[in-house]
Amino acid sequence: MIKSILIALAILMTGAKLHGQEVNLYSARHYDTDDQLYKDFEAQTGIKVNLLEAKSDVLLQRLEKEGKRSPADVFMTVDAGRLYLAEQQGIFQPVESTVLNERIPENLRHPDGLWFGLTKRARILLRSKDRVPEGAISSYEDLADPKWKGKVLIRSSSNVYNQSLVGSIISAHGDEDAEKWCEGLVANLARKPQGGDRDQIKAVAAGEGDVAVANSYYFARMINGSDEEKAAAAKVAVVFPNQADRGTHVNICGAGVTKNAPNKENAIKFIEFLSSDAAQKVFAAGNNEFPAAANAEVAPVLKKWGPFKEDSVNAAVLGNNNPKAIKIMDRAGWR
């Protein structure tokens, strides 16, 4: 009797071990299509994805609190500025993966493999179709030209997207000129910075200003959004800035393996899976983003805008410039 119970227990435990493969994901992304992908990963590999979803700073606080005992294997967040904060907190470990090094372009991953970009978003300009002819504005630098006084709409400097944009300006022109650029931009604002990216686009549609700065996926979302958003989107046109020189500023959503990952191998497998062509297509389309892998399929709504030249500065540089960018924006009076 006791023997058979022990055998049954042993079988149960082996079973639990066989089926106990898992990866614990802390993610600041929140799209239903992601969940389906995680199920696909489980079906393919037998590794269950345990997802903890929250805002980036909440997850970072939790990681800090959990310390070495954290169950997290993978930390995923949006924007190079936030990846940099995670890096500064020391939560990542370097990963050497031939698959990821081949799949993800060099400028979209950390030089030491601390994190890997999985999707891209471009910080584009949206011009009023009525008031701004095609070609009248073509670069970020133009936004600081007095010609656009009272016409520019952009959100607050506390937003990480703008901090990374300024990080890219610092990288292109140096600190001093980046500060002058910020001052010029502030002098051209149509109104005190308020609202999110979509609010800037809507304000151009409503005639409050002539050109807005926003992440590409917000505009794509408006094109497929409510009737009100569609109507606003129809009044503006996409401008990919700096096509004649360094290219448009792009940022990433990225993920890295945590320092004390209990399931390190699974974590690497999971990020590698997300870099595959099939996963890239779905993962990027879930938020109307561009895939990070070079040949993965781009969502139809984005394809219509055509190909564009991207600023090839490493996303890690944008993060490293973040503290400087914040100071520069503050000094320039960008609220």
Ligand SMILES: [Fe+2]
């Ligand atoms: Fe966003």
